[in-house]
Amino acid sequence: MTRIAFIGLGNMGGGMAANLVKAGYEVAAFDLSEAALAKAEEAGCVRAPSASAAATGASAIVTMLPAGKHVEMVYSGEIFDVASPGTLFLDCSTIDVATARKVIAAATEKGFEMVDAPVSGGIAAAAAGTLTFMVGGTAEAFERAKPILSAMGKAVIHAGDAGNGQAAKICNNMLLGATMAATCETFAMAQKLGLDPQTFYDISSVSSGQSWSMTSYCPVPGVGPKTPADNDYQGGFAVALMLKDLKLATQAAQTVDASVPMGNTAEALYQILASAGEGGRDFSVIIEMLRGK
CATH class of the missing domain: 3.40.50.720 (NAD(P)-binding Rossmann-like Domain)
Structure with missing residues (x-):
C-alpha cells in the first residue's frame, strides 16, 4: 500500500x-x-x-x-x-x-x-x-x-x-470576489427598484448578466439552488478566506504591473466586511453590507 x-x-x-x-x-x-x-x-x-x-x-x-x-x-x-x-x-x-x-x-x-x-x-x-x-x-x-x-x-x-497553479487560483478567486460583489449590489438595487428577487433571478439567470455567483451560489435566501444564504450565511467560503485570496491576487498584480481595478475594489469591500467582524461568515454575506445592514 x-x-x-x-x-x-x-x-x-x-x-x-x-x-x-x-x-x-x-x-x-x-x-x-x-x-x-x-x-x-x-x-x-x-x-x-x-x-x-x-x-x-x-x-x-x-x-x-x-x-x-x-x-x-x-x-x-x-x-x-x-x-x-x-x-x-x-x-x-x-x-x-x-x-x-x-x-x-x-x-x-x-x-x-x-x-x-x-x-x-x-x-x-x-x-x-x-x-x-x-x-x-x-x-x-x-x-x-x-x-x-x-x-x-x-x-x-x-x-x-511551477507557481502557475497558484496564479490560476488567485486569478479565479479575484474574478469570483468581484462577480459576487457585483451580483450582490445588483440584487440589492433591483429590490429597491421594486423588483421581486425571484423574478429578477428568473430574468437575469437566462440573460447576459448570468454568472456562477448568481445561478450556482445565489446570495439571496430562498432564490435559486440552496446556498449558504439559506443558512444565515454560515458554512461555505469564509469572508476571511476570500479576503486572503484577494490580497494575494492584488499583490501579485503589483509584481507584474497588471491593472486590476475591480480586484482592488473587491478587496477593499471584503476588508470592510472582515473588519466589521464578519470574517467567519460566507463571502456572499456582502449583500447585507451593500443593503446597508
Missing part, C-alpha cells in the same frame, strides 16, 4: 486526507490541532507526532497549510531533511506565487519533484472528493501527482510551470 503523508488537517485538509484513505492509500497525518488529528484518525489516517515523522518513509507528501511562510518553514525546516529520494511533494495550500516558486526551486535543487496544486470547491467539495486542482510544475511531476489528486477531486488541470 502506498504511504502518503498529509500535513495540515483543517477544514479542507481533513476531508482531503479522508478521501485518500477511501482511495486505498495509507495516510500518515499530522496537524497541530489535537481535534483535527482525532478526526483524521476516525477517518482511517495514522496519527503522526510531527510533520517530519509523517514524511519519513512516505512516497508522496501532501501539504495544506495557511500561508506561504508555513509552507516554506515545513519544507525547509522538516520535510527536505527526512524525505526519501524520489518522494513527490504536492502543496495544495493557497499561497503567493513567489513563495510557491521558491519552494519548488529548492525542492528541485535537492533532487525532488514538486507541484503546487491549490484547490477550488470549498469544504463540501473537499469532503465529497469533488475539488478542482490547478497544478503548476513540470509535465513529469504533474503526471505523478495526477492519480493522488484525482482521489481527492473531480478535475485535475495542469496550469503550466
